[in-house]
Amino acid sequence: MSNVLIVAEHLAGKLNGSTAKCVSAAQALKPEAIDILVLAADPAAVAADAAKIAGVRKVLTVANDANAHPVAQVLGPQVAKLAEGYSHVFGPSTTFGKDLMPAVAALLGTAQVSDLMTVESSHVFTRPIYAGNAIVTVQATADRPVVATVRTASWPEAARDGGADIEAVTVEAELPTHTRFVDLAAGKSDRPDLQSAKRVVSGGRGVGSEENFKIIFDFADKIGAAVGASRAAVDAGYVPNELQVGQTGKIIAPDLYIAIGISGAIQHLTGIKDAGTIVAINKDPDSAIFEIADIGLVGDLFKVLPELEAAL
Structure with a gap:
């Protein structure tokens, strides 16, 4: 049976809607369990929001000051360690996911499935190529975890009527010192986020x-x-x-x-x-x-x- 670990995307204490879309993709696998992983300095607020997503068994939280900012080289080793025992590891095909998930795949010694559009079976998926003008069917290796980014435009957000358990976990992973967060330069706007706006x-x-x-x-x-x-x-x-x-x-x-x-x-x-x-x-x-x-x-x-x- 499949069991899926989804890496939550969040910013400033707010869960991104792409996480609920990843849950929808995971549900298409008809898995035994779907868990969400929240990595943050203080994951409480994000975890509470993630626990409301329908179909989620539990939300795992890792509180570490090093996780205050989404640096792939810092988050990757932690995700890879916690992915042990899971058949699938999903992240959104957003800037966050495209940065993080290849690092996770490399640490797990497997190839990444990018822009997952549909689930045909536990290890067979479709994804767009040639600027979306063609759809290709890809088969992941059966003897390794499936690491994939979910094309958020292809999946609806899962309902928010769930009540998953929240579990604090610790992870012993060697975090790099050669990569560190320095600064974030971002435009400020009161308008909705472009990728999640209705x-x-x-x-x-x-x-x-x-x-x-x-x-x-x-x-x-x-x-x-x-x-x-x-x-x-x-x-x-x-x-x-x-x-x-x-x-x-x-x-x-x-x-x-x-x-x-x-x-x-x-x-x-x-x-x-x-x-x-x-x-x-x-x-x-x-x-x-x-x-x-x-x-x-x-x-x-x-x-x-x-x-x-x-x-x-």
């Missing part, structure tokens, strides 16, 4: 300038949405690259995605293929974005958005 408004090259992008931010604030951008807008310097959506940016799956002034390059569409409802606003009726949009509006964004804001 609504996202993105602007593209058609917005025209950094100054004009204010119309995108204002509209997003009006509907309580996160803000994204196409690579063209990022390359033009309209917004910073942490807002980029697409193959070389963030892969997202909001309930509502509004693309404004975005032509619809295949690299951008890769990042939104799992969105619930896609709305496109563009003055070019031949834009590729209209081919995949559920709702399309041909018009000048500088006229359309103020009218939409007024209606809202």
